[in-house]
Amino acid sequence: PGAFYIVGLLAVITGADLFDIFRWYPLVMSTASISVVYAFFNYYFDTRRLALLATGLFAITPVSIIVSIGGTGVVRATGTFFAVSALYMTDRLIAEGKTWQVVPVSLLVAAACLTQPQSGIFVVVSVIVFMLLRNLEPGTLLKMTIATVIALLIVSIWIGYVVQAHTFAPIWEALFSQLGTDPLDKVLETFFAPDNPGLAQEAIIRVLGT
Secondary structure: HHHHHHHHHHHHOOOOHHHHHHHHHHHHHHHHHHHHHHHHHHHHOOOHHHHHHHHHHHOOOOOOOOOOOOOOHHHHHHHHHHHHHHHHHHHHHHOOOOOOHHHHHHHHHHHHHHHOOOHHHHHHHHHHHHHHHHHOOHHHHHHHHHHHHHHHHHHHHHHHHHHHHHOOOOHHHHHHHOOOOOOHHHHHHHOOOOOOOOHHHHHHHHHHHH
16 A cells, blocks of 8 residues: 555654654544545535535544544555545546646546555545536546546556566455455455445445545
8 A cells, every 4th residue: 555655755754763653644644634625625615614514524424534543544544635635636627627637636546546445446436426416528528537547557557566576466365365255255245244344335435424
């Protein structure tokens, strides 16, 4: 996950203790996510009161913030930050259609995908919803397509690097080793098992929360 590289880079640059960074980084990133969400909703809604209400609902949705400041918060908090930032810039691109907005949208979507798979699903599903709710101009649709292609290219390059450096075995193990079952069973369980807050269900809860 890209978050571990960010934390490692912070440790190298600042010289701070890695354990301390792991302890405080998720809290800082979660706070930053709430700030981005407020900026997003303040842009989206007509009144500041609605923006504050929506931000408050986001902040108390369990999988949005609460789990992000726990032991796995480095990955979760970073994924959430990139995801909500991507949605904010995506909504601005859809509404304003400015060419320069293609770059931050593509970079943030790619960062969300590379940081946490759930965040990637969250972004993709939400962007589809955004596009379905708007009547997109042909030029805006083209910009969205370009941003998507750039994001896919970035993700593909990174996966290619990881596979070349470590083979595909670590990725496969990370994805499917927990249950020791067939990968298809793992995917199906994340969708249909009632007591499993897995990949798909967690992403869906985030979509509903936002």
